[in-house]
Amino acid sequence: MTKSRRALLPKYVTLLFLCAAMNVTAQNNMKRNNLLQVNMEERPLSTVKVVEIEFKGGQKGAYHKHPCPVVGYIVEGTCLLQVEGEPAKVLKSGEAFFEPAETPILHFDNYSDSAPLQFIAYYLLHKEEELIELLPKVGK
Structure with a gap:
């Protein structure tokens, strides 16, 4: 040197x-800031699909379930979420949510009649092809 x-x-x-x-x-x-912590059963994970979803004022989600766990984040607006077996809850902008695999979602609704709802959904997939399964309305 x-x-x-x-x-x-x-x-x-x-x-x-x-x-x-x-x-x-x-x-x-x-x-x-810890937004959400969920203890889940072990399952293989091969893909994470991230989707931005928007609802118009007053729009309600269909009665449905997912083949995989879904973690989400409310970007804008307010959401009424009710997972079967749990009480309904109102989620505001900045809050996170969890939808377990194969569990019916009774409500995923825009809580406002006028303001839009925007959220990000993270689908924790393992070889599943469909992200959502619509269920017959009799259960709603």
Whole structure:
């Protein structure tokens, strides 16, 4: 190594440590909010499909179920969600939800008659081809 390169080595090492320290500081300043934690039965996972869905004011979701677990996030608006066997709940923008596999969804409705509802659904798939199965209305 040449004399000039040896002289620069401590400066490079110092710069490297400063960059690493700045990165740690930046990560320490991050804010994390736990939106949802669900304990699920073990199942294989081969694909995650992420879908953005929009409902118009007053639009109601069909009585349905999914062959896979679904995790979601309300981007805009308010949603009435009721999973069979659970009480209905109103979800607002910024909240997350979970729909278990093979469990009927009694309500997934836009809670507002005028404002739109926008949400992101994460389908946790393992070789399933269909994302949703519409159920006969008798159960609703």
